[in-house]
Amino acid sequence: MTYDAGRPADLSAFLKRDPKGAPSVDLLVRGARCAGCLAKIEREVLALPGVKEARFNLTTGKLTVGFASTAGDPGRVVETVERLGYSATPYDPSQAQAIYDREGRALILAMAVAAFGAMNTMMFSVPLWAGLFGQELGPATRTVMMWLSGAVGAPCAIYAGMPFFRSAWRSLKAGRANMDVPISIGVILTLVISFSETLLQGRDAYFDAAVSLLFLLLIGRWLDHQLRAKARGAAADLLALQATAATRLEAGGERRVPISELAPGDVLLVRPGERLPVDAVVEEGASELDNALLTGETAAVDVGPGQLCRAGAVNLTGMLRLKVVARSEDSALAGIARLVEAGAQARSRYVRLADKAAALYVPVVHTVAALTFVGGWALGLGPREALIRAVAVLIVTCPCALGLAVPAVQITASARLFRKGVLVKSGAALERLAEVDHVIFDKTGVLTEGRPKLVDPVPSCLALAAPLARASRHPLARALAGEAGAGPIASEVREHAGLGVEGVIDGRRARLGRAIFLGIEPQDASETELWFGFEGDTKIRFRFTDAVRPDAAAAVAALKARGLEVEILSGDVAPSVRRAADEVGVDVWRAGLTPEGKAASVDACARQGHRVLMVGDGLNDAAALAKAHCAMAPGSALEASQNAADLVFSGEGLMAVVEAYDIARSARRRALENFGFASLYNLVAAPAAMLGFVNPFIAALAMSGSSLVVTLNALRTGGR
Known part of the structure; x- marks a missing residue:
């Protein structure tokens, strides 16, 4: 610009x-x-x-x-x-994605060049190191080896270091110093010293140390890039659930148009089985809507003239004529996507312990290195020796151990959780998970299995209703048909919007649906049920339930034993939520919540000082998952919810939540131990380098050794 x-x-x-x-x-x-x-x-x-x-x-x-x-x-x-x-x-979203992809390719190429340089520079460095064991090379051979090491290592280091050099230069131009500044200065001075030693026929050159350091740092930078790429997909996946086109009624009849062309006031036609493209009000027709993705409610919702329908809902039974009230970018589904994006933005404000330490690292190390050079020269050292000591300070205090303190633990903990069926999508998620003190569960699909299940099926009754159930799109009818298995389908089937399905079975007319559809007075409104009966014959009642996961009560008890508060937030009806809460042992629960309501509840909990772990699976949970301090989703969850979550657990059990919490707490302890060691190491190594007890070669060995120590300590990460 x-x-x-x-x-x-x-x-x-x-x-x-x-x-x-x-x-x-x-x-x-x-x-x-x-x-x-x-x-x-x-x-x-x-x-x-x-x-x-x-x-x-x-x-x-x-x-x-x-x-x-x-x-x-x-x-x-x-x-x-x-x-x-x-x-x-x-x-421009397409431009943003292209730039992001280009950055990823550049990082991979830089990492490949650094790996090539590190391996091939070693071929010439090892003979130089052999002199430490009494196998001294002749001066001419030694000089040749140093020049060959520089010929391979220096170009590779310059190319591989460009991501750090550019970042450091932008920071310095703005009058600030980020973590890439000391890294860049250390690498450049190491190359300068190495060429100086080579020209002056000195003892050591450090081309291999510079390129190896960049290779390790680029691995971390690329992993960070990949984590960001996964996080970008959450809002996009939500919007992908929106219908891409709609049937608009115009003067000349029906016309399929992209949803981007829809405006308030347009009239749409939505047939059974289609997803609503935008928020609209029913003008004509009656039907049942499946709002499970939006609200989490298991039962279908009746809609008729004058009622508002939200984008993303599925029309189950009748044809609807709708009047558009909002553009696609202003729909409820788009609003949830914006909440997810806002949650991701708030999450990025989390300042990790490593960032706090790094904020002190930059000015302190620069000051110490400068004082080493100036002080050494003032005290009688030559500029060459003073510069070598200053470079040794930069190398020995390189942030590798500090930078590995957390990632090494995160990698180990993530591997352990993976073996237990838990996928960790973000290393920072383990830090946040270790800090939670309040757990919020969604009901449908999390505490429960999320599938309507027939209660006490009677085979003879099931066989009578199955032909009609197989002809219906209704979730409860599908559950009934699934229980019965394959078989004949009723003829002359007709859907009655909001009521049920009617058809002919073996020459007899039958109905399957609500009690009132079969002429029966409704009984318990809190029960999920279907009625079936032949015309003029006895009516049969089928009851459905959403079974609680077998280990849900044990998982809740385990979380409470660890001092965590447990709560249920659900979009389902109150009686259903109350039954589930009683069964798993949760005292605090709320029902009938919208996606915005769930997100607001998480925010309110955070304002009270709690750090919330949200466990959810539906589209209605995505915003709350993004807002929470940490988020988990089951493997059966929608892709959008999995992308909004930090951890995804497979299998049918909830004990994975408890195991993840225990390992996260252990990982936090190991990370703090690593920080303690890294701090102690720098307090000892920096003065030693300033006093000349550590040259750049020994500094590189010490730096590598400190990284090895924190890595080995990370391997101790385990459960409770």
Whole structure:
């Protein structure tokens, strides 16, 4: 982005306006990698005149800026972001994905070059090391080996270090220093010292140390990139559940149009089995809607003229004529996607212990290295010896041990959990899981199996109703048909919207559906049931239940024994939630909650000082999963919910939640031990390097040894 005469570019064409007319702009920001970047960008943009709000999503790179009036200038926002050391352009999802993919390929290539350089530089370094064991090379051969080591190692180090060099340069241009600054300085000075030693026919060169260090650091950078890629998919998966096209009624008849063309006031036709594309009000017709993805309620919901229907619901029985009340981007489903994205953004504010330590590391190490050089020269050392000591300080205090303190533990803990059927999607999730003190379960599909199950089926009665059940789309009818197995299907089948299905079985007319559909007075409204009967004959009642998982009560008891509070939030009806809560031993529960209601409940719990673990599986849980301090989802959950969660557990058991919590607590202890060792190591190693007891070669060995110690300690991570 360029500017003429100090004036920002005119980006007014990219302004969007909400229903109230307030302008906003979305920008793609590149180069931001940590919570500090996020806070800095939002703080500086909010300080601009006319800016009402600034929300930056670290995962997607999208900066949304809202203006209080037309006085807001998006060009000035771009100028401010670029002054901070980042690049900013109008947001384009396809461009954002292309840039993200390009960054991933660049990291893989840099990592491959670093691996090649590390392996091949060693071929020439090992003969040099052999001199330590009395197998001294001749001066000429030694010089040749050092030059060959530099010829291979230096180009590889320069190429592989570019991700760090660029980041460090942007940071320095903005007048700040991030973690890539000492890494870049250490690598560059190591190469300079190595070439200096080679030219002066010194004893040691450290090309292998520089390229090996970059290889280790690039592994961590690439893993971070992959975790971000997975996090980006949550909101996209939610929106993918929205229908891509709709049947719009026009003067010339019906026409299929993309949902992006729908506007409030349009009239749509939605047939049985189709998903509602946008939020709309019923103008004509009656039907039952499957809102399980949106609300978690197991029973179908009756709808008729005048009632609001939400995007994402499935029309089960009757044909509906609907009037659109909101565009696709303003639908309930899109709103849930925005909540998920906002939750991911809030999650990125979590400052890990390593970040806090790193914030101190940068200025302290720079100061110590500079004092070593200046002090050594002032005390009579030559500039060459003083520089070697300063470089030794940078190498021996390299943040490898500090950087591995948490990731090594996370990798070990993740491997143990994987063997127990739990997939950890984010290393930081283990830190958050160890901190939780309040657990919230969804009911349907989490505490329960999520499938309607026939209670005490009588084979003879089941055989009578099965032909009609096989002809219906209704979830309860499908459960009945599944219990009966394959067989004949009724003829002359006709669906009655909101009531049931009617047909002919062996020449006799029969009905399957609600009690009132068969002329029976409804009994217990809290029961999930279907009635069946032949015309003029005895009526049969089928009761259904959503069975609680076999180990749900044991898992709840185990969590309570560990001092955690347990609660149930559900979109299902109160009687069903109460039964499940009583069965598993949970005292606090709430029913009939919308997705927004669940997310608000998680927020309220957090405001009370709790750190919440949310365990859910439905689309209605996705926003709450994203808002929670930590989130888990079963393997049977929707892909969108799995993407919004930090951990996914397979199998039918809930004890995986307890095991994950125990291992996370153990991992936290090991991480703190590693931090303690890394701190002690730096307190001893840095003074030793300053006093000349450690040269760059010994510093590289010590740095590698410290990394090995924290890795071995990480292997001790286990259960409770």
